[in-house]
Every structure is written in C-alpha cells, then in structure tokens.
Amino acid sequence: MIKIDSVSKRFGDFYAVNNVSLDIEKGEFLGLLGPNGAGKTTLIKMFIGLLKPTTGIIYIDNKKMSRNNMEVKKKIGIVPQHTNLDKELTVYENLIFAAKLFKIKDYKKRIEDIISFMELEGYKHKKSMNLSGGTQRRVMIAKALIHNPEIIFLDEPTVGIDLNGRRKIWDILKTMQTMGKTILLTTHYIEEADYLCNQVCLINEGKIFKKSTPKILKEELGIYTLEYFDKEMKTKYLYFKDKDSGENYVRGIENISYTIRKTTLEDVFYNFTNRKVE
Ligand SMILES: Nc1ncnc2c1ncn2[C@@H]1O[C@H](COP(=O)(O)OP(=O)(O)OP(=O)(O)O)[C@@H](O)[C@H]1O
Ligand SMILES: [Mg+2]
Incomplete structure (x- = not known):
C-alpha cells in the first residue's frame, strides 16, 4: 500500500x-x-x-x-x-x-x-x-x-x-x-x-x-528483564529468554537489589536508543 x-x-x-x-x-x-x-x-x-x-x-x-x-x-x-x-x-x-x-x-x-x-x-x-x-x-x-x-x-x-x-x-x-x-x-x-x-x-x-510486531521485538530482546542497581547505584538492565536464566544470573552476587519482570516495548526502545552510549 x-x-x-x-x-x-x-x-x-x-x-x-x-x-x-x-x-x-x-x-x-x-x-x-x-x-x-x-x-x-x-x-x-x-x-x-x-x-x-x-x-x-x-x-x-x-x-x-x-x-x-x-x-x-x-x-x-x-x-x-x-x-x-x-x-x-x-x-x-x-x-x-x-x-x-x-x-x-x-x-x-x-x-x-x-x-x-x-x-x-x-x-x-x-x-x-x-x-x-x-x-x-x-x-x-x-x-x-x-x-x-x-x-x-x-x-x-x-x-x-x-x-x-x-x-x-x-x-x-x-x-x-x-x-x-x-x-x-x-x-x-x-x-x-x-x-x-x-x-x-x-x-x-x-x-x-x-x-x-511488538511481540517479536520483545522476544528478540528477551521476554524477561532483570533490573538491578550496580555499584554506583545506577539502574542496569539485562534481558533473558526466561525467568530462571535471570535468577541464575543474580545467584551468588552479594547484596544485589533487583527485580525480574516481563520485558515491555519500552525496554526494547530504551535498549535501541541507548545503544551508542553503552
Ligand atoms: N524545516 C526544518 N529546518 C531545519 N531543521 C528541521 C526542519 N524540520 C525539522 N527539522 C529538524 O529535524 C529533526 C527532526 O524533526 P521532526 O519534527 O521530524 O522530529 P519529530 O520526531 O517529529 O519530533 P517531535 O516528537 O518533537 O515531534 C529535528 O532535529 C528538527 O529540529
Ligand atoms: Mg513531530
């Protein structure tokens, strides 16, 4: 069209x-x-x-x-x-x-x-x-x-x-x-x-x-997002294809403050627009 x-x-x-x-x-x-x-x-x-x-x-x-x-x-x-x-x-x-x-x-x-x-x-x-x-x-x-x-x-x-x-x-x-x-x-x-x-x-x-499609973009990034504070108290994001992979990642890291949640289109967008500064 x-x-x-x-x-x-x-x-x-x-x-x-x-x-x-x-x-x-x-x-x-x-x-x-x-x-x-x-x-x-x-x-x-x-x-x-x-x-x-x-x-x-x-x-x-x-x-x-x-x-x-x-x-x-x-x-x-x-x-x-x-x-x-x-x-x-x-x-x-x-x-x-x-x-x-x-x-x-x-x-x-x-x-x-x-x-x-x-x-x-x-x-x-x-x-x-x-x-x-x-x-x-x-x-x-x-x-x-x-x-x-x-x-x-x-x-x-x-x-x-x-x-x-x-x-x-x-x-x-x-x-x-x-x-x-x-x-x-x-x-x-x-x-x-x-x-x-x-x-x-x-x-x-x-x-x-x-x-x-929004669904594919989220899947490509990883449908679960691990959100945590690094040593400088900055929020960091990591993406995983399932929740267990995220839990495995944080296991063994002392005093980590984190949440694991479903990835949103906003995460996809954030990842895209902040790529160059990573
Ligand atoms: N006529 C123009 N002359 C010079 N620069 C322009 C002109 N029109 C747009 N720009 C520039 O091109 C860029 C893109 O502008 P555009 O208006 O397309 O952005 P946008 O994505 O619609 O932004 P917004 O969400 O603020 O509406 C901007 O940096 C803007 O300053
Ligand atoms: Mg505009």
Missing part, C-alpha cells in the same frame, strides 16, 4: 531522515515510535507530499507521491501534530470546509455520519477554540476522515490528552482498523503503540531500527 525507498531529508548539513526504506501493507496499523526530534514528523510530511525528499521515492498505492498528486491525496487522511482547525469556526463549519475541499456531493449526510461516529453530537455548533484538547483532536480526526480515505496518517494524536480522551481516540482508531483502513501513527507513548499497533517501527536520529 505504501512503499518508501531509500528516503532521506536533509536540512542544510543535517539529515532529519536518513536513508529510510519501509513497506506498509494494506490494513496494517503501524506505529512509528521515536523520541523528540527523531524525524517522525519529517517522515510523515514526506509521506503526505508536504515535503519533498532530498533523495528517494515514496509510492502510495503504486503511485509516486508528490505535492500535486490529487489522485493520491484523495486516498489519504491526515491528522497533523499541531491543530489544523479554524478556531473561530464551529465543528460543523470546520467539517463543511473540509467536505467542500474534497467536493463531497452529499456532504450534509456525510458530516452527520462522521459527527456521530466521532461522538461529537454535543459539540456540533460550538466554536473549536472552546473545546477541550481531546475533543479538538476528535474533530481533527473527523476532518481527516471526511472523504473516507483508505490510508490515515496521524502525527501524535493523543499528546497532551487525558486518559479518557486518549481511550476514546484509541477506540476510534481500533474501529478504523477493523474497517480495513491502513493506519500510520507516530507517538512517543510506547504503551499506545503496544496496545494499538500490529506493527511498530523504531526511529531515532532519522534512522529506522526495525519494523516488526
């Missing part, structure tokens, strides 16, 4: 995205995980044709992506990192604007449907600027879905949103997945990717580490 081949983006001498290749299948829910400045937004902006790669090519549905490729743009919905709502307009007016952009014929019905799907009935005639962060984000998702796209890009859709708001957005994303949509989401909430995504991809300093 989406293929990017050796894509880089350079700003001056700095590579924000560095030689990234990736295949995303139809119906996949991919989480792009990375810390601040990793290159997530830059990569998304290239996917959606907002930024031109310095090198490399992006294909969406076998068509080359570019700024003016309207045929491809109709297939994608975008929820950007920062708000794209007109704050002075109501929810309904914002959606009318989006629907007209895509020349949706029966737009009134479509807007009603999307408002109900996103549970926005109570906010229809409220100005966007008076809505909570979580509700604004749901309006942004409604706007992205107005033309019923096959592929949805979401750049940190739950950042700064409380638990209830986040759960609501998670439910909507899960439903979209069951509808067969292809979804790419960036986040630095690792548990979000672990919960939602069937594939995750770790990105740091513009480079992609690996795309795999």
